[in-house]
Amino acid sequence: MRRFVYILIFTGIVALFFEACKKDSELDVYTPTPYMIDIPFGFPTKLNIPDDNPMTVEGVKLGRYLFYDGRLSGRTHPDSLMSCATCHRQQRSFEAGVDHPDFPGGFPHGITGLQTHHVMLPMINLVWNHSGYGWNGFLYPDNPVEELRNIEDFVRLAVLAKDEIDGDTTITTALFQSIQGYPDLFYQAFGSDKVTFKNIERAIAQFIRTLISANSRFDKYMRGEVQLNQSELNGFVLFTTEEGADCFHCHGGYGNPLFTTHLFYNNGKDTVFTDPFDRYKISGDPMDKGAYKATTLRNIEVQGPYMHDGRFATLEEVIEFYSHDLKQSPYINPLMHHINNGGVQLIPSEKQDLLNFIKTLRDDDFMTNPAFSRPEKFPDDQ
Amino acid sequence: MSNTKKKKKKAMKIISYLNLIILSFLLIGSSCKKNDEPIEDQSGRLNFYFTHVVAEEEVYYDTIRYQNAAGNPFMVSEIQYFISDVTLHKGDGSKVLIDAWKNMHYVDSDLSDTWQWKMKDSIPPGIYDSITFTFGITEEKNHSLMFVNQPESNMFWPEYLGGGYHYLKLNGKWKDTNDVIRPYNFHMGIGQIYDQNSGEIIGFIHNDFDVSLKNSGFKVDNNETIAFTIVMDVNKWFEDPHDFDFNYWGGDIMQNQDAMFIAKENGYNVFSAHRMIEK
Numbered sequence: 001m002r003r004f005v006y007i008l009i010f011t012g013i014v015a016l017f018f019e020a021c022k023k024d025s026e027l028d029v030y031t032p033t034p035y036m037i038d039i040p041f042g043f044p045t046k047l048n049i050p051d052d053n054p055m056t057v058e059g060v061k062l063g064r065y066l067f068y069d070g071r072l073s074g075r076t077h078p079d080s081l082m083s084c085a086t087c088h089r090q091q092r093s094f095e096a097g098v099d100h101p102d103f104p105g106g107f108p109h110g111i112t113g114l115q116t117h118h119v120m121l122p123m124i125n126l127v128w129n130h131s132g133y134g135w136n137g138f139l140y141p142d143n144p145v146e147e148l149r150n151i152e153d154f155v156r157l158a159v160l161a162k163d164e165i166d167g168d169t170t171i172t173t174a175l176f177q178s179i180q181g182y183p184d185l186f187y188q189a190f191g192s193d194k195v196t197f198k199n200i201e202r203a204i205a206q207f208i209r210t211l212i213s214a215n216s217r218f219d220k221y222m223r224g225e226v227q228l229n230q231s232e233l234n235g236f237v238l239f240t241t242e243e244g245a246d247c248f249h250c251h252g253g254y255g256n257p258l259f260t261t262h263l264f265y266n267n268g269k270d271t272v273f274t275d276p277f278d279r280y281k282i283s284g285d286p287m288d289k290g291a292y293k294a295t296t297l298r299n300i301e302v303q304g305p306y307m308h309d310g311r312f313a314t315l316e317e318v319i320e321f322y323s324h325d326l327k328q329s330p331y332i333n334p335l336m337h338h339i340n341n342g343g344v345q346l347i348p349s350e351k352q353d354l355l356n357f358i359k360t361l362r363d364d365d366f367m368t369n370p371a372f373s374r375p376e377k378f379p380d381d382q
Numbered sequence: 383m384s385n386t387k388k389k390k391k392k393a394m395k396i397i398s399y400l401n402l403i404i405l406s407f408l409l410i411g412s413s414c415k416k417n418d419e420p421i422e423d424q425s426g427r428l429n430f431y432f433t434h435v436v437a438e439e440e441v442y443y444d445t446i447r448y449q450n451a452a453g454n455p456f457m458v459s460e461i462q463y464f465i466s467d468v469t470l471h472k473g474d475g476s477k478v479l480i481d482a483w484k485n486m487h488y489v490d491s492d493l494s495d496t497w498q499w500k501m502k503d504s505i506p507p508g509i510y511d512s513i514t515f516t517f518g519i520t521e522e523k524n525h526s527l528m529f530v531n532q533p534e535s536n537m538f539w540p541e542y543l544g545g546g547y548h549y550l551k552l553n554g555k556w557k558d559t560n561d562v563i564r565p566y567n568f569h570m571g572i573g574q575i576y577d578q579n580s581g582e583i584i585g586f587i588h589n590d591f592d593v594s595l596k597n598s599g600f601k602v603d604n605n606e607t608i609a610f611t612i613v614m615d616v617n618k619w620f621e622d623p624h625d626f627d628f629n630y631w632g633g634d635i636m637q638n639q640d641a642m643f644i645a646k647e648n649g650y651n652v653f654s655a656h657r658m659i660e661k
Contacts (some may be wrong), residue, residue: 240540242634255538334565336554337633
């Protein structure tokens, strides 16, 4: 009898041993399908994906619905609907664009009519941004303020902001809980059909991280699939030479196909700096007065208006500015080494070549990709 | 059997069960344990810590407070560079290349996590007379798209100008002879040879160079880590053997091989090494 008890206890303990050594993934819990990001040729391998929000197929699917669903505002009246996609339009590289029907000139305003402080930044390749989101980079991964670190936080801020959705996270959460189909999608994405705003943030951020643009004509040129014409090649040389237009130090090129350093520069737009939301607000470094993020130039052709305040409507105006209209100040970034000449002094044919090169960064596949587009039906549609 | 004996026997039985349970838990604990016991390192290690000075004073950024040998008042805004091929030299002429190939190091005055380089390769115990390294990246290794992640990828050197990566970006401003403040981009990398008639690029020159650190001899034992502070004196880029005058060369030199050649010649004396004790 005693031997039997010993064997019983020992067997139980051995079973416990195997259970204890079991990996989490072997436990009987719901696990969504991991979403793998394919790294395009020449692109960075380090991704900005927070540990507490891994990418999943189900999360991205839910995020796409939420990104486009006007009930993100917490309201259901047709006049009061507002979502990310209200301003961030795929055909304009997820900016408003100068031809937005509701935001003349591309200057967006919130649901109450209050204009946003700055114009929009494009939602392109944000999964590779490690140095701060927003024109002044106020959301960054190691921010001591935990609520201001990543795209997830941008979602919440956009819902709450008076000059954007002007919503209430509790109301929005309750609304999606009540909409047929959504609780199931939340279960599939996060293992619980209880809708939380945290999971709304996570799902939308996951979708935004899938918005990858890497198939422009320039990408194809990099991959050896197409040849650029002579004017475009001339423009490429101007883009990447100090004696030319010297765009590459801030905006990348072959060796940095993101076409941004994701850093912040005073690029000589003004002599007096009064904007309380420039980089100086974040860094506290006086040399950052009037400094803003160097935007990616991918799809820049459709992303007007340009600069943080949208002062230029066309790329031609931007090139003219960098050629002849730079303004000296104590805060000008040293990389603007043509400042004492007022600019890079391009002649008309060079301006055209540079423009033609910049247009090779347009990625129509990105702007028509069905995976990024408005869903044909929402979860509660029949 | 008396009650006392019965109780004693019962107690013994409980103790036996408990012993078995404890033994089994010990078994579980040891079985689940990762194999992370440190293996005794039969070699030494080398760490570099980078600092930047002007005339022995740590660089004070973004203020025109320095003057170079040519008399140009100047300031420093940021310093970014690669060093590679750290090599240890012995008295018998033999040498050890550490951190070969992949682990060239990027230093950025704005990014504190780049200010130290704890090299992964181990060092055979022994006495070493000196340390050398390559400033920049040698032709053999300086390939475009070798670094795809930022910040290193921001150092790319345009294909048209030779490709690969900047060895150095030293950015700031200087005051010209009319007291006008002008930006400078003292950038080094692959130089170009231009056809004098057409202006086309007809060849490239690799401007990387080997730095031999004075007073960098050391002895290293098993399991010992040797640390050096590697000091860049910014002013030395502009002197010895050539005075570099911004008013003559201007603010940008990427497309000026003559200027980069001067930078290279001056660069041999820019770095010094100082042994330090790590706490």
